[in-house]
Amino acid sequence: MSSPLLLGCIADDFTGATDLANNLVRAGMRAVQTIGVPQTPVDDVDAVVIALKSRTIPAAHAVTQSLAAMRWLQERGCRHFYFKVCSTFDSTPAGNIGPVAEALADALGADFSCVTPAFPENGRTIYQGHLFVGDVLLSDSGMRQHPLTPMTDANLVRVMQAQCRSSRVGLVPHEVVARGSEAIRERIAVLRSKGFRFGIVDAIGNQDLMALGRAVADAPLMVAGSGLAIALPTNHGLAPSSDAARLPGAEGASAVVSGSCSAATQEQVRQFTGLGLPSFAIDPLRVAAGEDVAAQALRWAGEHLGDQPLLVYSTAAPDAVRAVQQSVGGTRAGEMIEQTLAAITAGLVRLGVRRLVVAGGETSGAAVQALGVRQLRIGAQIDPGVPWCFANAGACEGAGVHLALKSGNFGTRDFFIKAFDLLK
Numbered sequence: 001m002s003s004p005l006l007l008g009c010i011a012d013d014f015t016g017a018t019d020l021a022n023n024l025v026r027a028g029m030r031a032v033q034t035i036g037v038p039q040t041p042v043d044d045v046d047a048v049v050i051a052l053k054s055r056t057i058p059a060a061h062a063v064t065q066s067l068a069a070m071r072w073l074q075e076r077g078c079r080h081f082y083f084k085v086c087s088t089f090d091s092t093p094a095g096n097i098g099p100v101a102e103a104l105a106d107a108l109g110a111d112f113s114c115v116t117p118a119f120p121e122n123g124r125t126i127y128q129g130h131l132f133v134g135d136v137l138l139s140d141s142g143m144r145q146h147p148l149t150p151m152t153d154a155n156l157v158r159v160m161q162a163q164c165r166s167s168r169v170g171l172v173p174h175e176v177v178a179r180g181s182e183a184i185r186e187r188i189a190v191l192r193s194k195g196f197r198f199g200i201v202d203a204i205g206n207q208d209l210m211a212l213g214r215a216v217a218d219a220p221l222m223v224a225g226s227g228l229a230i231a232l233p234t235n236h237g238l239a240p241s242s243d244a245a246r247l248p249g250a251e252g253a254s255a256v257v258s259g260s261c262s263a264a265t266q267e268q269v270r271q272f273t274g275l276g277l278p279s280f281a282i283d284p285l286r287v288a289a290g291e292d293v294a295a296q297a298l299r300w301a302g303e304h305l306g307d308q309p310l311l312v313y314s315t316a317a318p319d320a321v322r323a324v325q326q327s328v329g330g331t332r333a334g335e336m337i338e339q340t341l342a343a344i345t346a347g348l349v350r351l352g353v354r355r356l357v358v359a360g361g362e363t364s365g366a367a368v369q370a371l372g373v374r375q376l377r378i379g380a381q382i383d384p385g386v387p388w389c390f391a392n393a394g395a396c397e398g399a400g401v402h403l404a405l406k407s408g409n410f411g412t413r414d415f416f417i418k419a420f421d422l423l424k
């Protein structure tokens with residue numbers, strides 16, 4: 001009989017889930033990431049992170065899936081829930097952050113929940129409710145041109161309010177957060193008494209997240225990026241540990257599959273191709289025309305797999321993405337490319353790839369689903385927010401496959417090379 005879970009997490013995409021699990025593990029929690037609601041028993045851990053692909057699906061579906069995940073976690077004795085959203089608050093006016101947060105709060109009887117995508121280690125800070133990416137407002141960052149969730153307003157109170165059906169969204173400003181957890185609790189009580197249901201919480205450094213973590217130690221629901229996770233294990237007397245990060249040794253061929261068009265990924269692709277390493281660019285218009293581009297890419301990969309990593313990518317600059325979307329339609333383009341890259345990922349594993357980086361949240365979701373993986377163990381961090389993971393089921397059964405699911409905007413320029421060096 002396993003002990004009750006200390007923390008139950010529901011992540012709206014797969015890279016986000018590994019990002020959260022990584023921060024929990026580094027702060028001392030034994031955590032496992034499951035792909036969807038677990039169908040088989042899960043190890044005895046402190047936290048389960050259920051990865052959904054619910055960020056860009058219709059809001060009603062996202063709500064249904066998130067509630068199913070919550071119920072599974074409740075059955076495991078969980079009383080504290082973490083809805084993991086993107087550190088750049090990726091969403092549209094239809095949701096899905098507001099609708100899912102409201103549904104979870106209703107189901108848990110949470111009359112007030114804190115909301116903070118802050119992740120200072122990765123340059124995501126919030127001041128007066130406005131989200132900064134590095135030194136620019138969210139709305140001035142590359143996120144304004146995201147293919148699926150363009151973010152054109154940095155005011156998170158306004159963004160979340162527009163997505164909520166019946167809840168009021170307020171602010172816990174930095175002036176309060178800087179005074180510590182007691183001041184935060186007092187502000188929460190004031191907001192609650194005035195009928196606010198959610199509060200965007202400012203945070204510009206890890207000390208702000210630590211104060212918030214103490215303030216929400218008893219809260220049933222938190223809505224956050226992965227940043228807040230650094231502050232939660234200590235509420236349960238857990239301290240940072242490197243033991244949790246040991247994975248089996250890695251061997252076999254290496255590959256990168258990239259469907260992310262985010263600014264950081266574009267740089268990473270440029271660096272990789274610039275070094276003359278084997279690279280195959282997917283042309284979305286050929287996919288749309290019905291060509292079997294996945295088979296072409298796999299034939300090419302069969303000839304190029306060797307000692308060096310290879311790259312298959314659809315990553316493109318905003319102009320090229322726009323042209324594809326105008327010709328094919330935004331949603332159809334996204335799905336079509338995700339399915340092509342997912343088929344390529346499964347094919348690469350059949351060809352012997354055992355070390356795999358997948359870039360892009362939606363892309364990772366499609367790729368990991370195609371592999372039939374149900375659970376990921378979390379290993380060492382490559383860059384903030386991106387750990388190596390290990391899967392040994394589905395298409396990865398046998399020796400297992402090391403996987404790194406890289407969020408679009410995370411990682412240094414040399415990520416696609418450095419990641420594999422870390423496994424040596």
Ligand SMILES: Nc1ncnc2c1ncn2[C@@H]1O[C@H](COP(=O)(O)OP(=O)(O)O)[C@@H](O)[C@H]1O
Nearest residue numbers: 147260262314316334337338360361362363408
């Ligand atoms: N060249 C392209 N043109 C249009 N859409 C693309 C192109 N390449 C990838 N996409 C789509 O853009 C979306 C990128 O989202 P995602 O994988 O989540 O990346 P990120 O993590 O950077 O947000 C996916 O749906 C993907 O299929």
Ligand SMILES: O=C(O)[C@@H](O)C(=O)COP(=O)(O)O
Nearest residue numbers: 015016019086087361407408
């Ligand atoms: O919080 C974050 O930024 C990441 O964990 C995340 O969710 C990124 O999503 P993608 O950029 O779609 O990979």
